Amino acid sequence: MDDKVRIRCPNCTRLFRDRAQRIRDGYQVNCEHCARLITFTRDTEDPFMRRTMKLARETRLALEAKVTAERAASAAAARSQREY
Numbered sequence: 001m002d003d004k005v006r007i008r009c010p011n012c013t014r015l016f017r018d019r020a021q022r023i024r025d026g027y028q029v030n031c032e033h034c035a036r037l038i039t040f041t042r043d044t045e046d047p048f049m050r051r052t053m054k055l056a057r058e059t060r061l062a063l064e065a066k067v068t069a070e071r072a073a074s075a076a077a078a079r080s081q082r083e084y
């Protein structure tokens with residue numbers, strides 16, 4: 001699963017990607033193209049930033065659900081091994 005989301009730099013308007021786990025309210029990153037410091041805030045007026053934060057949150061939740069499911073599956077496997 002792709003854990004990266006696209007970020008649109010408000011300064012140079014070019015796109016780059018960063019990991020969804022990092023992007024949340026207050027997160028700061030330098031643009032890969034112009035090195036401008038970008039600060040993510042929940043109440044931004046920038047629709048691209050809003051979309052990036054929404055996507056990042058959804059991706060994080062999906063990744064967490066996947067990890068939880070895998071843990072449950074391996075715990076169930078360990079239980080069934082002990083029973084035999």
Ligand SMILES: [Zn+2]
Nearest residue numbers: 009012031034
């Ligand atoms: Zn930039």
